[in-house]
Amino acid sequence: GESVGLHLPTLSVQEGDNSIINCAYSNSASDYFIWYKQESGKGPQFIIDIRSNMDKRQGQRVTVLLNKTVKHLSLQIAATQPGDSAVYFCAENSGGSNYKLTFGKGTLLTVNP
Amino acid sequence: GAVVSQHPSRVICKSGTSVKIECRSLDFQATTMFWYRQFPKQSLMLMATSNEGSKATYEQGVEKDKFLINHASLTLSTLTVTSAHPEDSSFYICSAAGTGNEKLLFGSGTQLSVL
Numbered sequence: 001g002e003s004v005g006l007h008l009p010t011l012s013v014q015e016g017d018n019s020i021i022n023c024a025y026s027n028s029a030s031d032y033f034i035w036y037k038q039e040s041g042k043g044p045q046f047i048i049d050i051r052s053n054m055d056k057r058q059g060q061r062v063t064v065l066l067n068k069t070v071k072h073l074s075l076q077i078a079a080t081q082p083g084d085s086a087v088y089f090c091a092e093n094s095g096g097s098n099y100k101l102t103f104g105k106g107t108l109l110t111v112n113p
Numbered sequence: 114g115a116v117v118s119q120h121p122s123r124v125i126c127k128s129g130t131s132v133k134i135e136c137r138s139l140d141f142q143a144t145t146m147f148w149y150r151q152f153p154k155q156s157l158m159l160m161a162t163s164n165e166g167s168k169a170t171y172e173q174g175v176e177k178d179k180f181l182i183n184h185a186s187l188t189l190s191t192l193t194v195t196s197a198h199p200e201d202s203s204f205y206i207c208s209a210a211g212t213g214n215e216k217l218l219f220g221s222g223t224q225l226s227v228l
Binding site for chain 1: 117119145147154155156157158159162204206208210216217218219220221222224
């Protein structure tokens with residue numbers, strides 16, 4: 001299940017299950033959103049992005065959903081694998097540029113074998 | 114392919130000393146680089162935007178005299194933590210954007226520990 005820790009929400013799933021990670025973004029003017037995966041001691045790794053003129057985008061095993069009405073973003077990971085265990089961050093371009101990003105709090109995903 | 118190389122990956126220093134972290138874009142020219150700081154179990158916080166050939170733009174609350182940024186070429190930006198103190202201990206990450214519409218790339222981070 002999902003729980004909120006001291007700073008970092010956590011999500012624990014079984015291998016093979018689908019995972020859904022949620023994010024509430026802050027700026028209604030943001031028009032570009034990205035999901036990143038960060039493994040311990042490493043920099044963020046791009047997973048998938050979406051522009052505000054879309055509400056869904058699919059990649060390999062991942063889907064991003066955007067609900068602008070409630071300023072909500074979600075990342076769905078199909079058939080979650082142990083290698084998916086990491087912290088996942090959503091980011092928005094609240095600075096107006098595609099590159100100046102504001103990151104969300106992050107969610108620690110743990111995949112149990 | 115295009116990669117952002119960050120060095121060193123880990124540094125331990127004594128309180129009061131200065132530490133320089135390098136961020137290089139490999140196989141692309143980065144007109145803009147960003148520096149982030151990340152405390153344990155927290156998110157990335159943008160510290161400053163580094164533009165080649167001009168002064169960096171610092172986020173509110175970040176001391177520009179303490180965190181010196183130099184972006185002297187299209188492939189290198191450096192962050193110098195001056196007179197480091199234990200509270201500066203953190204994970205520092207850079208990212209770089211090219212001249213086109215490429216994805217933002219991140220370095221592998223530098224873990225700074227100030228004793």
